[in-house]
Amino acid sequence: MSVRTRFAPSPTGGLHLGGVRTALYSYLYTKKHHGQFVLRIEDTDQNRYVEGAEQYIIDCLNWCGITPDEGPHLPGDYAPYRQSERKADYKPYALQLVEQGHAYYAFDTPEELEAMRNNFKSPNNPSPQYDHNTRMKMKNSLTLLPEETERLLAAQTPYVIRIKMDENEVITFQDMIRGEISNESGLVDDKVLLKADGMPTYHLAVVVDDYLMKITHAFRGEEWLPSAPVHIKLWEYLGWKNDMPQWAHLPLILKPDGHGKLSKRDGDRLGFPVFAMDWQDAKTGEMMQGFRERGFLPEAFVNMLAMLGWHSGEEKELFSMDELISSFSMERVHKHGAKFDFEKAKWFNHEWIKHSTEEHLLPQVKKHLQQANIPVGDDDKLSNIIALVKDRCTLLHDFVQQTGYFYQSPASYDLESIQPKWSAEKKDFFESLMLRFKDLPDFKMQTIEESFKALAAEKNIKVGELQLPFRIMLVGGKFGPGVFQIAELIGKEAVEMRVGAVLGQL
RNA sequence: GCCGCGUUGGUCAAUCGGUUAAGACGCCUCCCUUUCACGGAGGAAUGACGAGUUCGACUCUCGUACGUGGUACCA
Numbered sequence: 231m232s233v234r235t236r237f238a239p240s241p242t243g244g245l246h247l248g249g250v251r252t253a254l255y256s257y258l259y260t261k262k263h264h265g266q267f268v269l270r271i272e273d274t275d276q277n278r279y280v281e282g283a284e285q286y287i288i289d290c291l292n293w294c295g296i297t298p299d300e301g302p303h304l305p306g307d308y309a310p311y312r313q314s315e316r317k318a319d320y321k322p323y324a325l326q327l328v329e330q331g332h333a334y335y336a337f338d339t340p341e342e343l344e345a346m347r348n349n350f351k352s353p354n355n356p357s358p359q360y361d362h363n364t365r366m367k368m369k370n371s372l373t374l375l376p377e378e379t380e381r382l383l384a385a386q387t388p389y390v391i392r393i394k395m396d397e398n399e400v401i402t403f404q405d406m407i408r409g410e411i412s413n414e415s416g417l418v419d420d421k422v423l424l425k426a427d428g429m430p431t432y433h434l435a436v437v438v439d440d441y442l443m444k445i446t447h448a449f450r451g452e453e454w455l456p457s458a459p460v461h462i463k464l465w466e467y468l469g470w471k472n473d474m475p476q477w478a479h480l481p482l483i484l485k486p487d488g489h490g491k492l493s494k495r496d497g498d499r500l501g502f503p504v505f506a507m508d509w510q511d512a513k514t515g516e517m518m519q520g521f522r523e524r525g526f527l528p529e530a531f532v533n534m535l536a537m538l539g540w541h542s543g544e545e546k547e548l549f550s551m552d553e554l555i556s557s558f559s560m561e562r563v564h565k566h567g568a569k570f571d572f573e574k575a576k577w578f579n580h581e582w583i584k585h586s587t588e589e590h591l592l593p594q595v596k597k598h599l600q601q602a603n604i605p606v607g608d609d610d611k612l613s614n615i616i617a618l619v620k621d622r623c624t625l626l627h628d629f630v631q632q633t634g635y636f637y638q639s640p641a642s643y644d645l646e647s648i649q650p651k652w653s654a655e656k657k658d659f660f661e662s663l664m665l666r667f668k669d670l671p672d673f674k675m676q677t678i679e680e681s682f683k684a685l686a687a688e689k690n691i692k693v694g695e696l697q698l699p700f701r702i703m704l705v706g707g708k709f710g711p712g713v714f715q716i717a718e719l720i721g722k723e724a725v726e727m728r729v730g731a732v733l734g735q736l
Numbered sequence: 737g738c739c740g741c742g743u744u745g746g747u748c749a750a751u752c753g754g755u756u757a758a759g760a761c762g763c764c765u766c767c768c769u770u771u772c773a774c775g776g777a778g779g780a781a782u783g784a785c786g787a788g789u790u791c792g793a794c795u796c797u798c799g800u801a802c803g804u805g806g807u808a809c810c811a
Contacts, residue, residue: 453806622772
């Protein structure tokens with residue numbers, strides 16, 4: 231049977247890096263087995279629906295190269311792919327469960343539920359559940375007379391449908407990552423399956439849709455482990471147990487410092503992105519930064535995420551998507567959470583920039599330069615420059631500093647690095663150098679260097695002591711590739727201008 | 737509180753009963769380079785604790801501690 235997995239985010243905001251990793255692992259597993267990867271939008275909570283979030287999720291996946299085979303934007307045989315559009319499909323199953331005695335109607339109002347939690351609260355049980363201990367004290371089809379239930383239903387009284395968990399059963403299932411996991415059914419509450427607005431909860435929807443969409447392997451975060459027994463029972467009660475997907479509960483990505491899982495707030499606090507791409511909150515107008523805008527290559531982002539929770543077993547850390555697909559295996563996915571390390575993330579990006587070709591880098595670098603108002607000329611020149619400076623760039627934004635001086639005069643010069651050792655002799659050297667440059671047969675790196683060194687010898691000044699001032703005159707600071715190389719690329723005219731400008735300031 | 741899951745350097749991690757317990761990031765030192773990087777060489781730094789099984793335990797079992805997740809008509 232062909233492998234089918236799904237990534238099922240809810241469109242409530244930006245796509246968190248943990249979500250991307252879940253998608254990535256599903257994708258890797260699926261592609262390794264030549265299966266189909268499905269995007270399903272879990273928009274059953276209408277209160278939390280956020281405009282634009284769905285398209286954003288699709289864009290993020292595309293940017294990462296985690297491309298779905300089916301989804302709301304790519305309808306396949308199992309459309310629709312938005313749960314809100316499948317609303318009518320769920321209720322019959324909930325009713326079937328009621329019919330079979332595995333679920334029941336509950337008419338408790340939110341206030342009554344709160345009252346129950348307060349009444350039964352004790353130091354030993356701070357959060358009472360709606361379960362076998364309490365359900366017979368609530369207002370539901372188990373406690374009401376059948377005709378009373380009928381009457382309430384007929385009168386259109388708001389109700390939910392809850393699963394009726396057994397009191398004494400050990401629910402066991404196999405997790406691809408953790409092996410056998412057991413829970414006692416009596417400790418699990420009677421989760422709501424169908425909400426008062428007619429929408430299913432996640433619990434019902436995930437089971438029904440995974441079944442209808444023929445999902446074979448279900449990847450999700452570890453936070454779902456506690457409710458897995460509900461899902462297991464649902465597969466069983468609905469009579470689909472033989473079609474149940476294999477579960478894989480992925481470990482969490484944790485905060486680098488304190489405790490707990492990484493949240494979008496941590497990014498702000500610690501100064502790194504948490505979302506894949508920029509996300510602006512429509513309500514608050516707040517902008518949350520994304521890895522893409524921060525200057526990450528998608529290859530590096532994906533590579534970094536892959537290694538956060540999985541290891542090939544080899545001494546290799548740099549993997550392309552294709553390499554990940556062929557190397558990936560569930561046996562090597564870790565059980566424990568990993569603290570996110572932005573320094574390591576940057577290292578991945580640096581490696582990917584160094585190993586990428588100029589052609590590959592060009593469009594992305596160009597975008598960042600244009601945003602910084604750097605007048606990039608033709609692509610060939612930029613390509614040459616990228617080749618020269620890419621070793622020095624960790625994030626794409628670093629290209630702004632590393633290439634800016636090739637296109638425009640430095641905004642400021644690091645004169646402090648020249649002044650202490652500056653002298654009349656050196657000033658004389660540069661003045662003479664400018665005269666020499668006028669007579670040069672060409673303005674190639676080698677010619678410039680020879681002329682520079684010959685003059686230094688004549689003036690009896692060490693070349694090394696002149697190179698730094700020259701660099702600062704051209705570049706503005708202590709960075710960049712070889713000075714003579716830079717001189718050639720910016721051209722004679724610009725060199726004369728910049729040298730003259732600095733000479734005037736010293 | 738209860739339940740689930742987890743625990744190798746600061747971080748990511750290899751090891752699938754027998755190793756001087758890999759490697760990477762970060763940090764430090766040196767070399768290269770009279771810029772910044774890249775590159776190269778080296779260094780500091782690890783099995784939570786306690787029992788048990790075993791000739792032998794980081795590896796298996798149990799307990800404790802700690803961490804983490806859940807305990808919603810949210811996913």
